[in-house]
Amino acid sequence: MCSKTAVAPLDRIKILLQAQHEHYKHLGVFSGFREIVQRENFFALYKGNLVQMIRAVPYAAIQFTAYEQYKKYSEESFKKCSQVNGFLAGAAAGVTAAATTYPLDTIRARLAFQVTSNPYYSGxxxxxxxxxxxxxxxxxxxxxxxxxxxxxxxxxxxxxYTFEKLKYLSIKYAPHYLCSEHKTNTNSLILNIPAKLLCGGAAGAVAHIFSYPLDVTKRRMQLAMMNPATYKYASGMLPTLRMIYTENGIVKGLYRGMSINFLRAVPFMAVGFATYEVMKQMLHLDTGIRL
Structure with missing residues (x-):
């Protein structure tokens, strides 16, 4: 909830740019902010955030809980492949959480895509x-x-994977700068708040590079039926990917809105991972890292 609220305006701009809304597709990040406030109002920057909050609680709870369980299982099953444990556990946790809450993501995208002057839905x-x-x-x-x-x-x-790797490297090579003076009950080091934010932000930036074209494809399909001109994007994943590439190319199509996604992803993942780590420590669930 903390991370989603922090980036809600950036989330809405991203959705409008990804699906190329007629009023906003020609704009950039900051000009898009100004246009939303002028055309609608300031609170329109948070349109769709209520359903995002409803979705955020089960999504994050399921994702982080599943991650810990999958990580434990993968460590027991793939002891000789420790480098991939974090990746496999993270991927499985993300899929589990996304599958469980996907309808709320679709509803949220629909609400965020409409404009106040021409509302398509009331709630x-x-x-x-x-x-x-x-x-x-x-x-x-x-x-x-x-x-x-x-x-x-x-x-x-x-x-x-990136967060856990950066966390380990930070504790190993820069403990005096990036670690808290407090230790866990197992006498292991833990990251301080700035380091948590730094590692989380870097993890978000890396992750979005690989997945962004499929995120654009998803948005086009979710919003396809809101306008007769975009019905063609409801035909399936591969046809939609092909149409986006054919019509708009890579930079202006498959990676449309990527710049704002970096602005959104870094604080979103930073706040998300930092809050998660702090809560684990408050609940005495974090054993830290022993070198």
Whole structure:
């Protein structure tokens, strides 16, 4: 909840740029902010954030809990492949959490994509009811599911792996600068808050490079039925990927909005991982790292 609220305005700009909304597709990050405030109002920057909060609690709870369980299992099963344990556990945890909460992600994208002057939906319930009635039932809420799952594997895998790797390197090579004076009950070192934020932000930046084209594909499919001109993007993952590449290329198509995604991903992952680590320490669940 902390991390999602911190980047909610950037999230909305990203969705508008990814799906190339008619009012915002020609704008950049800062000009997009100004246009939203002028065309709608300041609170429009947080449009769709309520459902994001509803989704954030089970998503993060499932993801981090599943990560710890998968990591424990992978360490027992792949003792000779310790380098890949974090990646495999992170990928599996991301897929588990995303699959469980995907309909809420679709609803949130629909609410964030509409503009105040021409509202398509009146709220969370209205989105769900209209999609179920008009777009083919429960299947509509899962449109874009497969690119999301395929993108989630490198995204979550690299984010957890990178965070754990940077955490280990920080403690090993710069403990005087990056570690807290307090130690765990196992006499192991733990990162200080700035180091947690730094490692989390770097993890987010690395993870998004590999998964972003599939994230764009997912958004196009989720929002396809809101405009007759975009119905073609509801045909499937591979056709949508091909159309995005054919029509807009790589930079302006598959990586559309990537710059704002970096601005969003770094604070989002930084706050998320830092909060997670702090909560583990408060609940005496963090054993730290022994070198």
């Amino acid at each position: 969370i319930k209205h989105v769900a009811v209209r999609m179920l009635k008009e777009e083919g039932g429960l299947r509509a809420l899962y449109r874009g599911f497969w690119p999301n799952m395929l993108g989630m594997m490198p995204y979550a895998g690299f984010s957890f």
